[in-house]
Amino acid sequence: MNNTKIEWCDSSWNPVTGCFNDCTYCYARKMAVRFGGNQKCANIFEENEPVKSQTGKILPYPHSFSPTFHRYKLDELHKWAKPRTIFVCSMADLFGDWIPDEWICEVFAACKYAPQHSYLFLTKNPKRYEKLYLRNRLPLDGNMWYGTSVTNTEQLEQAIMAFGAMPMKANTFFSIEPLLEDITAYRDVKTDSTFSAFSDWIIIGAETGNRKEKVIPPKVWIDNICSFAKVPIFMKDSLIPIVGEKNMRREFPWNC
Numbered sequence: 001m002n003n004t005k006i007e008w009c010d011s012s013w014n015p016v017t018g019c020f021n022d023c024t025y026c027y028a029r030k031m032a033v034r035f036g037g038n039q040k041c042a043n044i045f046e047e048n049e050p051v052k053s054q055t056g057k058i059l060p061y062p063h064s065f066s067p068t069f070h071r072y073k074l075d076e077l078h079k080w081a082k083p084r085t086i087f088v089c090s091m092a093d094l095f096g097d098w099i100p101d102e103w104i105c106e107v108f109a110a111c112k113y114a115p116q117h118s119y120l121f122l123t124k125n126p127k128r129y130e131k132l133y134l135r136n137r138l139p140l141d142g143n144m145w146y147g148t149s150v151t152n153t154e155q156l157e158q159a160i161m162a163f164g165a166m167p168m169k170a171n172t173f174f175s176i177e178p179l180l181e182d183i184t185a186y187r188d189v190k191t192d193s194t195f196s197a198f199s200d201w202i203i204i205g206a207e208t209g210n211r212k213e214k215v216i217p218p219k220v221w222i223d224n225i226c227s228f229a230k231v232p233i234f235m236k237d238s239l240i241p242i243v244g245e246k247n248m249r250r251e252f253p254w255n256c
């Protein structure tokens with residue numbers, strides 16, 4: 001488990017790394033390629049023990065950005081007695097279609113074994129939550145939070161469909177980052193309650209880095225989300241230059 005600079009959690013924990021999605025703004029891929037080389041491979045990998053270099057150093061990305069289950073990390077959580085809010089698999093999409101149910105269930109089991117923590121999951125494939133739920137494999141404990149990434153209206157529509165099919169008891173959230181367009185345009189065909197009806201929490205962030213086509217969202221896009229959402233909102237520091245420090249909202253659903 002690592003301390004993290006991610007503002008909405010205390011730590012990140014990565015029993016699975018790597019992803020077959022191809023998001024142009026992906027920070028995780030850059031890290032994996034930097035420390036694991038630029039090998040491209042269509043396989044997924046399982047490691048029961050850490051893979052080490054010739055000098056005995058643990059290699060965090062032995063298969064670069066190919067999906068890899070670091071099974072030896074599963075017993076890390078219960079060693080942390082102090083409760084933490086943990087982002088699970090910040091370096092992967094744990095719910096990508098290529099990830100076997102068994103990997104996900106082993107990760108869930110490790111979380112259940114350390115109930116002192118809160119767990120935040122995030123995917124670009126929220127339909128997988130529903131599939132797991134229908135197979136009775138999605139834990140609905142109060143400390144499990146299921147999020148989906150939304151950057152545009154198309155993804156918001158998919159997220160609403162997937163979360164609409166989830167049981168009401170599940171804790172859900174939208175991570176609207178990076179905000180690439182005015183997603184409230186979707187409101188034209190939905191009601192004002194679009195956000196709050198399907199999500200218990202909203203995180204908003206702007207694109208970071210120096211990508212040539214980088215999108216800097218205008219303040220009105222953020223204002224629109226805030227005015228339509230009736231749930232806690234957490235604004236990432238990337239929004240400070242856009243909305244101003246005094247207008248920043250840093251709300252957590254478990255504090256409300």
Ligand code: SF4
Nearest residue numbers: 019021023026092093
């Ligand atoms: S889904 Fe996440 S981990 Fe996968 S490529 Fe996109 S940003 Fe990277």
